[in-house]
Amino acid sequence: MNLIHRHIFASVVTTCAAAVGLFTFVLMLGNAVNDLMPHIVAGQLSLETMVYLISLMVPVMFSYALPMGMLTGVLLVLGRMSSDREITALRASGLSVAWLSAPILFSALLGVVATLAINFEFMPRAKVAYETLLAQTVGQNPLSFIIPKTFIRDFPDRVIYVGDKQGDLLKDIWIWDLDKQKRVVNSGRAATGWIRFDEANSKLVLSLDYLQADTHDRKDPEDPAKVRSGGATDHATFDLSLGKLTGRQKINVKSKWLTFTQLIGEWRRLKQPDPAVPAADRARQLMRVQITIQEKFATAFSVLSFSLIAIPLGIRISRKETSANLGLALVLAMTYYFGTIMVGWVDGHPALRPDLLMWLPNLGFQALGFWMFYKVDRA
Secondary structure (H helix, E strand, O other): OOHHHHHHHHHHHHHHHHHHHHHHHHHHHHHHHHHOHHHHHOOOOOHHHHHHHHHHHHHHHHHHHHHHHHHHHHHHHHHHHHHOOHHHHHHHOOOOHHHHHHHHHHHHHHHHHHHHHHHHHHHHHHHHHHHHHHHHHHHOOHHHHOOOOOEEOOOOOEEEEEEEEEOOEEEEEEEEEEOOOOOEEEEEEEEEEEEEEEOOOOEEEEEEEEEEEEEOOOOOOOOHHHOEEEEEEEEEEEEEEHHHHHOOOOOOOOHHHOOHHHHHHHHHHHHOOOOOOOHHHHHHHHHHHHHHHHHHHHHHHHHHHHHHHHHHHHHHHOOOOHHHHHHHHHHHHHHHHHHHHHHHOOOOOHHHOHHHHOOHHHHHHHHHHHHHHHHHHHO
């Protein structure tokens, strides 16, 4: 590798590393706010546990950030070189676009290998460790789910409000039952109540004294004129499943959380006839595993696809502005990921081979990249 190649390679790797770090931080921040903030507010996570959980997010976010970082890094480096007329000078010396692209494609191949290792090994292990630790930590203090002066909307069919909490004693409790359209069908209020944890069944038991209930009209529950008194009762009990509240008390390992060895083992298991499982169900389960395998491979090779389209694009846009290049990179990345989402819509139809369709966004980007390569090289 000569001096020019080393210069381009070092510039791309350094810029890509910075971009990957930025995207990883942004994705981690969004995930932490969405996933951990309720538990932090409830006092269920210590500072040490929170920091460790956030560190476990790094491999998960890294698998998405690396392709985007590679795309951004190439656009930034080549955009600057093109704007400073470095690309023009090098091409005037008789160097082709393909020759100039060699160190970038080499770094992209290294990115493919790194993403494969993350997708099939580090990310699954980190994700399972994250979910397991969070479930264990939350389960150690389940009563802290009830936060005073807060509307608890985490239940799919119920909203709860507690005015005050002293240990397991609750005061000024409001409870609303919701229908499938999230409309209130029943409501009630109690001055006092108690909350306890049923460890055997992994649920909270809410006991209310002197509950005054109201019943809403089933056909038009939002009309206050049709609300009727449901009477009063001296004692009422409600079961609040922690599975519904957190979704983590029972860890169901998804296919995306399996390592390569585990995925192959699951694929071989589903290939074997099983009288207890209908053939159609087994075919759908097998297809989900195949989709996961192909998606992980396709995501890794998207690093190369993004590079192929970023090289000619970076040469042609000739911009130094970081914000403009970041915006362009985000648009291209979102286009790619939207294509994979569209393929995921047909995952319930094995006959359409959605596992192979996962490669369509890659093929589309690579075809566009080679066409742009041809146009730039002839310019």
